Amino acid sequence: MKKLVAVTSCPTGIAHTYMAAEALQIAAKEMGYEIKVETQGSVGAENIIDENDLREADAVIIAADTNVDKSRFVGKPLIEVPVKEAIKDAKGLITRALEVKVSDKKELIDDVQKIKSKERSNRTGPYKHLMTGVSFMIPFVVAGGILLALGFAFGGIYVYNVHGSIAETLFSTGKQAFALMIPVLAGYIAYSIADRPGLVPGFVGGALASTIGAGFLGALVAGFAAGYVVVGIKKFVKLPKALDGLMPVLILPVLSTIIMALLMVYILGSPVKALNDGLFAWLKSLQGANAAILGLILGLMQAFDMGGPVNKAAYVFATGTIVAGGSGIMAAVMAGGMVPPLGIALASTVIARKKFTEEEREAGKAAWALGASFITEGAIPFAAADPLKVIPSIMAGSGVAGALSMLFGCKLAVPHGGLWVLVIPNVMTNLLLYIIAIATGMVVTAIMLTILKKDVVEE
Structure with a gap:
């Protein structure tokens, strides 16, 4: 065998x-x-x-x-x-x-x-390096974001002024964990490119990006730069055989870190910071219909490949916008990510059962929990079985949910957790309207599936 x-x-x-x-x-x-x-x-x-x-x-x-x-x-x-x-x-x-x-x-x-x-x-190279960094970053983002939310829940909106309290401890710990996302992202992008020697310059480059205010974009630049700097040193710096042992413990970490410091402080840092500041100023200026268009685009990205590179690009971008008081972009992204499995669950288990096989109806029951937990991948089995009908349906629902979330002025203070974190006080701004946005997107997806899919004839 x-x-x-x-x-x-x-x-x-x-x-x-x-x-x-x-x-x-x-x-x-x-x-x-x-x-x-x-x-x-x-x-x-x-x-x-x-x-x-x-x-x-x-x-x-x-x-x-x-x-x-x-x-x-x-x-x-x-x-x-x-x-x-x-x-x-x-x-x-x-x-x-x-x-x-x-x-x-x-x-x-x-x-x-x-x-x-x-x-x-089409998905090797930079995409794989970015996704490696993201995979290590997300636990820091989630843990930090939820600890921040718990701090606000127990200590109120001015929790940071109540020094020594449990609420302030949770808040400050969450702030530290959340702050680590930028060095971790940069460090593990560099690790993916150059293996372990990339970690030191990657983390240092990410920390410098955070210090100078280059933010998430700075972490991306620092991670890729650090990785390729290490690759270049390995290629061009040759030592006598007797000194080979110095390369991993001395030459690579010290030389690559010096180069990264010079790059970030004197060459890359200021332009990336200016770009980062301009991007956030533009996002802050979006109101009304313009904000709805951004929410629509983010929702479409969440549903397009259900956890793939387009989905993750929108998610990682949203996590970088979280500030005290919450982020409208993060709210739109989470709404758009929850709708695909929830809309399919609504169609397959409630309003259009005859359009789905018995196996799909059973999977639809699990999709309720996956959608509520912000796991967009719960829609994949349905999309794989009937992509031409399912993917347009879930994109329409997610786009509507994202647009409405932004239009309603909803803001989310945590990066993950789905519906389960919304019960925490101060996590969500305009909670009722947010639930309406998600429910509307669910219904749009379910109705489109009902219209597009034919009845299943099972023996």
């Missing part, structure tokens, strides 16, 4: 990671193969592949949008694809993995022949 091992990992480590693992396990069982899937999710690596698993494996599958260490798979046939590839066509992926050949098992894994999908060719 053929045996395979696999690793799945998505930027947030929540939905795609485990959906891909389940798809691979089901496909392997149906094909008569054994498979062990290691999930590198938000809680860390689970079901870890050990030496015995590797020894018996006929092929390795990596379905990931983040940087996965491949050194342990040297000498094994390996295929690497985006995480969505495993969800869409797990059987095809397994078949392709078993067709990979390794001519020389002493070669490094990067030299092993790989079969890659067309989609993969």
